Amino acid sequence: MSARAGAATAVPGGAQAAVEHYLGEHTRSAGSLPGAGTAWLRELREQGIERFADLGFPSTREERWRYTSVAPIAAQRLRVALPAPVPAPEALAPFLFPGLDAHRLVFVNGRYAAELSAPGSLPDGVHLDSLAQVLAAAPERARPALSGLALRTGFDALHQAFLADGVWLELAAGVALARPVHLVHLGVGAAEPALANLRTVISLGARAEARVIESFGSLGSGAGLTTAVTTVVLAEGAALEHFKLQEEAATVDHVARVEVRQGRDSRYTSHSVSLGGGITRNDITSTLEGEGAECTLNGLYMAAGRQHVDFHTTIDHAEPRGTSRELYKGILGGRARGVFNGRILVQPGAQKTDSQQSSQNLLLSREAEVDTKPELEIYADDVKCSHGATVGQLDADMLFYLRSRGIDHGTAQGFLTRGFAQDVIDRMSIDAVRERLERLVVTHVPGPESAQVSP
């Protein structure tokens, strides 16, 4: 794979072949994608494929992709995922959170699966639906939200070129959604590597409140790429707690982007947990467009084997009195590689900004590697901004203490790893999510000995 990968980026002919492949896919799929009869949507997809032809896949010569080579993705000839047979309901069980009472929407290979979904009854002022349904029923309504995405990379462009389905969540002013929304995205392996695109549009009116969990999982070990774009708009005083759990197969690559726009006194809290995938890249950007907005970004990534996980976050303080808190923790074993790039931007005039960032990493093997980089750009003078980064190993004294009580090495390692991750998990407000994550963290402990703990 790596030989072909090199060809794809180094030789212009290789890049051209990739472009031709996706142009072919575009022609092949254009007529069958949701909303194919809607002119502006057709144009949007055409813009996407044209932009991809210009940009191609990002290269490590670009600063934002310096530590993340996507050559293995570029070398693949992904087929646009066609609607797959819907798996039996039992297949869904491993990806649910036991005890969670939620409005559930399930997607298989990027397409809404009504048979597996349970949206439940929704209060007045809440519009929750699949994007395909919105595009079928009232396409104009979706137009502004779908048209506004800046296509910065080839992945954004591909995403737009093959935009198919996803989620529409809209809350009217003053509505608080008591039960969380759980969005489950399942990839079903096919003979050929598949491209699945998911678009989530979240819009909360003034003082509206919601909690949204996005899960990404795989059935089987088929290869592929998931691109997910989530846009969030929070009006004045609105609050969103946004969870993401990425637990796809190691044969699946995952490139995701979250774009948040925060109004005055709004609160956005993100908990992004990345456990699966081969190459995983998350770009999370929040712009504090109104005074007094609060942004909290928590993250946890665990990688083993040859997994590669990359988080690029940006918090853009554009107005005064904004608060941001960021805590990212990484646990890396095997030959895994982690990247954390945390950019904090304080615009001129964003006085009284209060920002804290912390990136902490645990390396469980000699071959594991992490690149962690804070990026502070401060153009205002009356601000409080702090940042810190650590990279360390498991504490030998703690390990011995646990073993001296009869706990075997692997389990002790699991305890300490979970202990390291615990404060990220503790910040989540949903018990069922925390409980499942606590178990997942233990079973995902990377390294030569994986821990098995029965609580």
Add this chain to the structure above:
Amino acid sequence: MLEIRDLHVEVDGKPILKGIDLTIRAGEVHAVMGPNGSGKSTLSHVLAGREGYTVTRGSVTFEGKDLLEMAPEIRAREGIFLAFQYPVEIPGVNNTYFLKAAVNAGRKHRGLEELDAMDFMQLVREKMKVVKMKDDLLKRSVNEGFSGGEKKRNEIFQMAMLEPKLAILDETDSGLDIDALKIVADGVNSLRSPERSMLVVTHYQRLLEYIVPDQVHVLAGGRIVKSGDRTLALELERHGYGWIEQQGVTAA
């Protein structure tokens, strides 16, 4: 129960223990006293299986088995318990959760059924009385934010839960005021039994007023230079370690 024969131990190539011989029979309490740097803590750690110590000569058998061959967790499951001089704080690891794993690892090793949550909590409540442990300490992370006294109590509480055959108390008195010392010592005494042996490692005689040993050994320069009954501890208190070092020289 425990037989140490001609034990030589090095740390970073530097000899620390230079030929220790010590036999502890079931039910006996032995005290090892010695000045700083005499090798007391090294002895405790070597018995518990800590890394970083090289045994260059000699043997340690525990109930007829070669102790030095065992991983630390196997030693613990076989019935060795080390009460740490400095109990380690482990953020994010719940005290109860950790203890349940430890208790069940030991039970499994001995062919017993693992305790379920209810039986386990019942055992916890019973054993907490041994050292007057407060409930909320169970809900916290292991030793995190515990006071010095709470940490030492937690060690003895763990000992009560794990019911070892041989308990090694490494300077359990250090950093304790007299009230805390009494609670800890009462806890230890309540755990004395004809089947359980103890090795009490201490710098000061004070602890031995509360935990009365059957035998006292004086460690100096990596060797046991004198052994006797509990009156030896009192003599040491009276004359100081300088006295024993002179005696050691005379004896050699």
